Each structure stands twice: as structure tokens, then as C-alpha cells.
Amino acid sequence: MPWWFWILLWIALIALSLLLHLTLGYRLYRKFMSTVHELAAAGKRFSNLSPVVETSDVDGANPRPEPGSAIFASPDQMRHDYLTAKAFRQEVRRQRRVKRKAERGQPQSLHDIEIR
Numbered sequence: 001m002p003w004w005f006w007i008l009l010w011i012a013l014i015a016l017s018l019l020l021h022l023t024l025g026y027r028l029y030r031k032f033m034s035t036v037h038e039l040a041a042a043g044k045r046f047s048n049l050s051p052v053v054e055t056s057d058v059d060g061a062n063p064r065p066e067p068g069s070a071i072f073a074s075p076d077q078m079r080h081d082y083l084t085a086k087a088f089r090q091e092v093r094r095q096r097r098v099k100r101k102a103e104r105g106q107p108q109s110l111h112d113i114e115i116r
Contacts (some may be wrong), residue, residue, distance in 0.1 A: 070078055098112050 094112055
């Protein structure tokens, strides 16, 4: 083979490699831009949602004490507050569990439906 054939061969290989890299770069750019557009659309869609503020019965009945007030409260009062809040959270979880099982048509646990 003549020497000029090797030069043409390497030029063709480099040109094809460059073409492949340009094609892959263009495809990557297009995918990136479509992702950016979808992200912008999602940002616009979710920015219009109003924040959900959940208020529970505990907030209305017992306003939260000021931060740091537990330091000056009696241990018996703090224990009572803790146990009351714990019982309320357990009851809320139990009610959600009963409601969820009723919606799904699942059998209820006797522990959940017993009236205390």
C-alpha cells in the first residue's frame, strides 16, 4: 500500500470520530435542554400550589408553650404533658389505621376497634 493511503485512512478515521462525537454531543445537548424545559414547566406547575397548613385539635385546645418554658416547669407537669401528647398521637394513628382499613375493606384489629 502506498504511503498516501495511510494518510487518507487516518484522515477518514479522524473525520468519522469527530462526526460521531459531534452527533453524540448534539443529542446530549437536546436531551439536556428537554430536561431543563420539563424542569421549568414542573417549577411553574408546582409554584402555583398553595401551602397546606395542617392544624390539629391539640393546637386549638392547648396552644404550644413558649420555647424554653419547660426548664421552669415542674417535672410532674412535663410528664403529664408528654403522656397526654403521646396518647393523642397514638389515638390519631389508630383512627387513621381504622379508616384506612375500612376504605380497603380489610378486617379490623380488635385492639383498634375496642372502645376504652
